[in-house]
Amino acid sequence: MTRASRAIAEYGAILAVFLFVWWYASGPYGMPQYLLPSPQAVASTLWKMLLAGDLLPHLSFTARNILVGLAVSTVFGVAFAYLVYKFPVLSETLEGPIVVLQTAPKIALAPLVIIWFGLGLTAKIVLIFSLAFFPIFAGCLAGLRAMDSRLQDLAVLLNLGALQRFVRIDLPASLPGVFVGLKVGAVQALVGAVLAEWMSGDQGLGYLMTFATATYKTPMLFGAVLLTALLGIALHGSLNELEARFLSWNSSDEH
């Protein structure tokens, strides 16, 4: 079997099992609709919304926020990790506070973020950033710290400038860690995007969820949840693909 067909078979199988369990729980097992709507109901709701043009705008709104937030988080996360790595003094004074800041529950801060940054896009990006930044930062820092120290010797020898050293040695060497951070960060970005929409605004999957919850449109709620998860899976898949491309030199398998 080729790679693609094997993947299709695997995912097809798992999807089938998943749908069956869901169908069974909502149908024969007798979970009521308001707790767990049937897959058919969810699918038909989604389909109707799609046809009515009520779905794609929300989906793309959320997706865009996630991508923008993730991009900003990546830039700052990697840059910050690099600074901390380069200047260990910073690590002593900053790492603790950063961690502590992170423990402040975002759901508590979300209203404050909205109060501080207004109702627009900024607040949403700030919220996503506040969630996705730290995993990327921590992953990148761990990657940098695990770097083979002999590569540093090489950089010294070749008298590389700060930029070249970063681009050509430190960044590639820390990529395994960066990807760990990105994968966790992507999930967090998603959570942040939904949370932000939950808190304010009238667009996005998160908004659909609040709306559906308040009006007991459980199929719509589950549809939005499902789409969110699909977004997450797509993001994760792309990151895996990127990782496979950028880190083939590092993986232990030989294919």
Next chain:
Amino acid sequence: MIRIEQVSKTFGQGKNSVVALAPLDQFIGEGEFIAIVGPSGCGKSTLLRIVAGLETATEGRITLGTSQLKRPVGFVFQDAVLLPWKTVAGNIRFPLDTSGVPRKVGDRKVEELVELVGLQGFENALPKQLSGGMKQRTAIARALADDPAILLMDEPFSAVDLMTREGLNDELLRIWQATGKTILLVTHSVEEAAYLGTKVMVMSARPGRLRKTYDVALPSPRTEETKTSADYLDLVGELKHMMRDADR
């Protein structure tokens, strides 16, 4: 020109400290080829690393008299140290890329070097796909790539077979003669040391110290005949004797 003055190195502090290098003096003139021999752990690598600026001497001073300020030395590490994400060609051209040599010029140079170390056909292999000796040869090619005025080589030929080794020895001699580089080469083969060096530094173990520096009075250029000359054989014998002694 390299001036080593009272250079010593101690690793660690207090009870756990290891004196890797006792104070050592050596003057190395422009264009000299210094071979360094000595027992394992006597501080040869440490000395080279100090000269290269990778390690700071605990005491003493190193002066490099070279005009090529930006990148004064080329270094072949004892254990290759290749960038695992770059191919053989990518590793060899790394010093060129990072000093802004035009792509075309770099390509030509890399091709030349790949041939020199006998890695034709493996230009696009990643380090993990290479044998031990192939890695080492890639590292040698990389050190030669941007033509440094000073070349520091830490047992560069330890992982290659005798034939390749002899070939590389002769190539190194040719390059040295053609370019007038200053070369410091650590080796465990006294034959190699005698064949290549204008001087041979013999070090003794724990704490590593310079036992004696031999001037090699063999005619240049050196050829296969050199290896059968009485002077050469005498020197090799003397070095071996010295080494046996040094070890005790």
Next chain:
Amino acid sequence: MIRIEQVSKTFGQGKNSVVALAPLDQFIGEGEFIAIVGPSGCGKSTLLRIVAGLETATEGRITLGTSQLKRPVGFVFQDAVLLPWKTVAGNIRFPLDTSGVPRKVGDRKVEELVELVGLQGFENALPKQLSGGMKQRTAIARALADDPAILLMDEPFSAVDLMTREGLNDELLRIWQATGKTILLVTHSVEEAAYLGTKVMVMSARPGRLRKTYDVALPSPRTEETKTSADYLDLVGELKHMMRDADR
């Protein structure tokens, strides 16, 4: 006893594939000491790795006739491979610890091995604090620790100086004679191969194939005198000749 039947190895697939080992046959009897020589990249390491079960042969079969089922082989890797978070002593005793040897017994064994490879005083050093040769010697000590019936050594002495090397050669011979191990040793030194081996396998490059297996008819036990015997010198000469040939 090791039976190698039509073993070949190809890395990669399609256009990018590299034939590391062409089909190779060799029977190695119990208690033999096989030295393997050949040019860099000819598949020596690959052969050893296949015998150790670290690599699966693309084709062919390896049969190990050893009763020591759990851990049939000891392996000295070409590049040491020490666990960086363990000390010298910790690394050496690793095979003992993981096979449930009592602490006390292990301690004694480690002490013995540290002395064998001349690392007294460095028991508690971490690998990063060792010189290249010291790392290699630690790896040798580790391979000997739990007394495997088959010992596979990939250029174990490449990073140590001549004196240490000769000392370790003799130690290895002594251990071999005392325990009747089967040993496969890759080396770039034909002198070493001739001095140590009961057989010498000469391999040729790309694709790596067995050129010839020499039976070494030198008297046992081998001593310093062996190295001046005519038989020995003849064999060395012949091997060198063969190697020069093999390289072409």
Next chain:
Amino acid sequence: KDKVVFQIDGNVVPFYAPLYAGVENGFFEEQDIEVEFLYAGASDILTNIAAGNVDFGFPNGDAVVAAAASGLPVKVVHTTYQRGIGALLAKSESGIETYADLKGKTVAVTSLGSPNYLQLQVGLIQAGLTIDDVKVEVVSSGAIVQTLQSDDVDAIVFSELRKYVLEAGGFKVNMILSNDFLPSFGNVVVTSAETLADNPDLVKRFTAAVTKSYQWVIDGNVDAALQISMDKYTPTWADQMPILSTAFTNTFVASVWQSPLTAERGLGAANLEAWQKNADILAEYDVIDTAPNAADFVVDPSDIK
């Protein structure tokens, strides 16, 4: 003795003081009921009740109608608040006094699915405007008051009770009650159809205790109830006692907990017509698909056997 979980809309606030006082005074104990309070949003409460996670809930009436419309087996067993307490709130200095003044202004609601949003729509229509004449922002309940305070929005449609919070914060507030043009119900006691059918006695005892609790407060014990609440449940509000006391007396006691109907039939009495009207309006404005039959999900406490 029955242990029941009673899930209240929102969070611990002194507005629920009668219930806290009822527990502390032993009114539930008398009925052999031990109450554990739990908190969550209205829709969660109703889902929890339907799922059997909790025994009783105290959500707002609109949420119950929506839940009933969606087929959740929930029953209102005590119409505690006889009218809705949704209101438009604006700072006095904004000059917003009627819905007509909202033209071109920014108004916040907690969700486009909330009854408040419906109230806004209806209010605008009755003032000759439409929803497009204002800018609507959706802000979570945790932040909505602050957005009004910080002038991020000009008005909010939310609970009437927030007026007192704002006033406690030193803001002068204009308020337009939604109930005046759109009848609905504030917090009501809800249980599941199953509990009601299987254990009517428990429901009866529970509603009796609720009634007694509220009656006690109405009978001149506003300050005592608030004191109990401050002592044990809502200590952070202690400094706002005077304002709360006024609010209780002027709003809750005066017109929320009591109505002409309750004078006749006791606290918690269900006005099925009003409920039905509430449901019909929700359907008319598309908040729910079809209006449920009020008699199907509302029960008068006196009818529980």
Next chain:
Amino acid sequence: MFLRSLLGLAGFVALWGAAVPVFNIPSYLLPGPIEVFDRICFLFERAELAGHIQVTVLEIFWGFLLGTFTGIVSAIVFARIPVLLRIFTPLILLLQTVPKIAIAPLLLLWLGLGLAPKVVLVAIVSYFPVMTAMLSGLRYIDKSFTDLAGVLRLTPWQRFWHVELPSALPGLFAGATVASTLAMTAAVIGELMGANKGMGFMLATGQENADTATVIGMVILLAFLGWAFFSMLEYLRKRMEDRFS
């Protein structure tokens, strides 16, 4: 290190204290440090804050332990049997991305009203960073170490304990640190979906009442808790590193 952190903290509080009057920030947006401190003391005295803290700490402790443990174990299984990884990834991501508040009634239905749903929630969010880090550590383990393990015919357990864990440890601790911060958030969220105890409940109360001092106070207490958590992890990391050297 400790002193420096303390100094940094003092500086931060001073800045905060100064900013409030200087920029004339109204207290419903950001109350001053003294007001917040007063509020915390008040809550300790009058609202049994200590009990609330205890509940939250317990939730975090058990949830984090459960999440970390399953994370490490499943990563090992996934690394050995990649098919399982591919099969479970969508489900894991589903679990991670489902807004917890959206499925709160379901969680309560399955797990009851007590500690269990919160612990499970904390475990779910702590799981992912740890699993991802461990998996990456196993995937990018130095090949020569795997060879060594192969030659020594290590048992799976020995392989894990002596080779894989020490190699993955730096990344694993980064993952655990991330997990620790998420765990705290999750505990708070868990308490929002139906609770009457815990710091999250307290916080929601503050939020509902537009009581910014309580909100900030809780956030600060949670931050302290986070700091303690972090210090503990750091300590553990040092101990582990010693253990493996």
